[in-house]
Amino acid sequence: MRIPFIGLITFLIGFAAAHFLTLNALPGRIMSKAREAMVERGLPLHHWQMSPRVTPETQTIVRPSPDLAYAICLVDVSKAPVLITVPTWPEYGSLSIFDARTDNVYAGSLDARLPNATGERRIVVALAGQDLSRFGDAEQVVVSKPEALALIRRLAPTQALYDAAATLVPASKCGPA
Secondary structure, eight states, X not given: OHHHHHHHHHHHHHHHHHHHIIIIIHHXXXXXXHHHHHHHTTOOBTOOEEOOXXXXXXXXXXXXXXXXXXEEEEEEOSSSOEEEEEEOBSXXXXXXXXXXXXXXXXXXXXXXXXTTOOSEEEEEEEETTSOOGGGTTOEEEEESSSEEEEEEEEXXXXXXXXXXXXXXXXXXXXXXX
């Protein structure tokens, strides 16, 4: 009777450890490796960079949509909050912010056709406790760790629309405020 009980306890402890590792340690490690790869490819901190138009030759992630134009910004709020401003788009567009654990902590539309759309989205990303009073009406996103990643997606199924989306990248801001 005692040996099956010890086996069951050992199994439960092992299962709990694997569960903890999968849910807590693995996502942070994945995001850390992704950020390292982006830095190695030359993506600077706090700067929007447009990705090349998706073709079979330029795919670096699994199944990105060839109909979307992507821009990405690495965010670090360890010293100060980061203000993100992104112009809206006349078609489908979205802005997502992922925290250090790969959780999508913000998802907002950039679709200028929506009734509440303005000319741009303003989001401030910060750690808990950082002063956000000076950011006025900017949407606030609080992250638990200083590293984050912001991703813009805009519908651009043609080269002309991709080029138009690329012209909005210099008007987009992603940096300490």
